[in-house]
Amino acid sequence: MFEAVRCMWMRGGTSKGGFFLASDLPADAASRNAWLARAMGSPDVAQADGMGGGHPLASKVAIVSRSARPDADLDYYFLQVVPESGRVADDQNCGNMLAGVLPFAIERGLLDAADGVTEARVLQVNSGTVAALRIATPGGRLRYGEAMGSDSGIEVEIEFRDIAGSKCGQLLPTGKAVEAIDGIDCTLIDNGMPCVIVAAAALGVTGYEHPADLEANDGLRKRIENIRLEAGPLMGLGDVTEKPVPKMMLVAPARDGGALCVRSFIPHRAHRSVGVLAAVTVATAALLPESAATPLARVGGGARRRMAIEHPSGTMDCILSLDADGNVESAGLARSARKLMDGMVFG
Ligand code: NQM
Numbered sequence: 336m337f338e339a340v341r342c343m344w345m346r347g348g349t350s351k352g353g354f355f356l357a358s359d360l361p362a363d364a365a366s367r368n369a370w371l372a373r374a375m376g377s378p379d380v381a382q383a384d385g386m387g388g389g390h391p392l393a394s395k396v397a398i399v400s401r402s403a404r405p406d407a408d409l410d411y412y413f414l415q416v417v418p419e420s421g422r423v424a425d426d427q428n429c430g431n432m433l434a435g436v437l438p439f440a441i442e443r444g445l446l447d448a449a450d451g452v453t454e455a456r457v458l459q460v461n462s463g464t465v466a467a468l469r470i471a472t473p474g475g476r477l478r479y480g481e482a483m484g485s486d487s488g489i490e491v492e493i494e495f496r497d498i499a500g501s502k503c504g505q506l507l508p509t510g511k512a513v514e515a516i517d518g519i520d521c522t523l524i525d526n527g528m529p530c531v532i533v534a535a536a537a538l539g540v541t542g543y544e545h546p547a548d549l550e551a552n553d554g555l556r557k558r559i560e561n562i563r564l565e566a567g568p569l570m571g572l573g574d575v576t577e578k579p580v581p582k583m584m585l586v587a588p589a590r591d592g593g594a595l596c597v598r599s600f601i602p603h604r605a606h607r608s609v610g611v612l613a614a615v616t617v618a619t620a621a622l623l624p625e626s627a628a629t630p631l632a633r634v635g636g637g638a639r640r641r642m643a644i645e646h647p648s649g650t651m652d653c654i655l656s657l658d659a660d661g662n663v664e665s666a667g668l669a670r671s672a673r674k675l676m677d678g679m680v681f682g
Pocket of ligand 1: 349350391392428429430431432528579582601609610611612613614
C-alpha cells in the first residue's frame with residue numbers, strides 16, 4: 336500500500352508537482368492513478384495526508400520518458416490530481432509544468448545537456464502536439480538560479496506549434512467565434528487549452544478582482560459553472576461536470592499597458608496567475624476579428640504580436656506568429672522551472 340516511488344518535486348512556471356519517470360510508476364493506469372491520489376493526499380481539499388498543496392496548481396503530475404516518435408525527443412504526460420475528489424484527470428495539457436520537463440529529463444539522464452544551449456522536442460501526450468523547449472546549459476550543466484529577474488529557477492523558452500484544437504479538434508469547436516450561453520456572449524476556443532472566454536463585465540465583475548474575492552462570490556461561481564456545463568458538450572468535450580476543462584476566462588481591458596487582463600477559473604478555483612496555454616488561447620481569441628475578447632483587447636499589428644496578458648500576480652508575455660491569413664501558427668514564451676526535492680515519495 337505505502338509503496339515508495341522515485342520522484343522529483345519541481346516548480347514549473349507558477350505551478351508545482353511531482354515529476355516521475357514513466358518507468359518508475361505502475362504501468363497499469365488504474366493502479367498508477369490510485370497511487371498518485373494517495374501520494375498527493377486526495378480526496379481531501381487540504382491534501383493534509385499527502386504531498387499536494389491543497390490547490391489544483393500544487394497538485395500536478397508530469398510523467399516523462401524518451402519518445403518513440405520521430406518528431407519528438409521526450410514524451411510528457413500530464414495528470415491533474417483533483418484535491419477534493421482524488422480524480423486523476425488527463426483531459427488537458429499544462430504549459431506551466433511543461434517548463435520542468437527538460438531540466439527533469441537532463442537530471443534523470445534521458446538526454447545529455449549540450450555545452451551552450453540544450454533543445455528538445457516534447458510530445459504533449461495529452462493532445463499529441465509537440466512543443467520545442469530550449470534552455471541555456473553553459474558547460475553542459477543545468478544552472479538553477481539564473482532565470483530572468485529575481486527568479487531562482489532556470490529559464491525555459493517554449494514554442495508551441497499546431498496547437499489549434501488540441502482537445503476539441505478545431506480552434507473554434509462550434510465553427511462560430513461567439514455563442515450566446517445564458518444570455519452572455521461567449522467565445523468557445525481551443526488553441527492549446529479548451530477555454531470559454533467571457534467579458535468580466537457581462538458577469539457583473541470588473542475582471543480586476545483578487546482571486547480570493549472571485550472565489551468568495553457564490554453567485555458568480557454558480558453562473559460560471561452553468562455556462563461551463565453548457566459549453567462542454569458544444570465544444571465536443573462531453574459532460575464536463577468532473578473534468579478540469581474547459582477553463583473559464585474572464586477578460587477585461589488591460590490596465591498596465593498589456594494586451595488584455597484576465598481572471599480565470601480552472602475551473603472551480605480561481606487561478607492565482609494564468610495557465611500558459613490558457614493565456615495563449617486567450618491571446619489568440621483577442622486576435623480574431625470577432626470574439627468576446629476582441630473589443631476589449633489592444634493587439635497591435637504585424638506578423639509577430641507580443642501579447643502581454645495581465646493576470647492577478649503579473650503579466651505573461653506571449654509572442655504569437657501569424658500566417659498570411661492572420662491565423663496564429665505558433666506561440667512562444669518564457670517560463671522558469673526549479674528543482675525543489677529529489678527523493679522517494681510514499682503513496
Ligand atoms: O494552461 C492551470 C497552470 C495551469 C495550466 C490549469 C497551464 C496551461 O497554471 O498551460 O499551465 O489551468 O489547470 O499550471
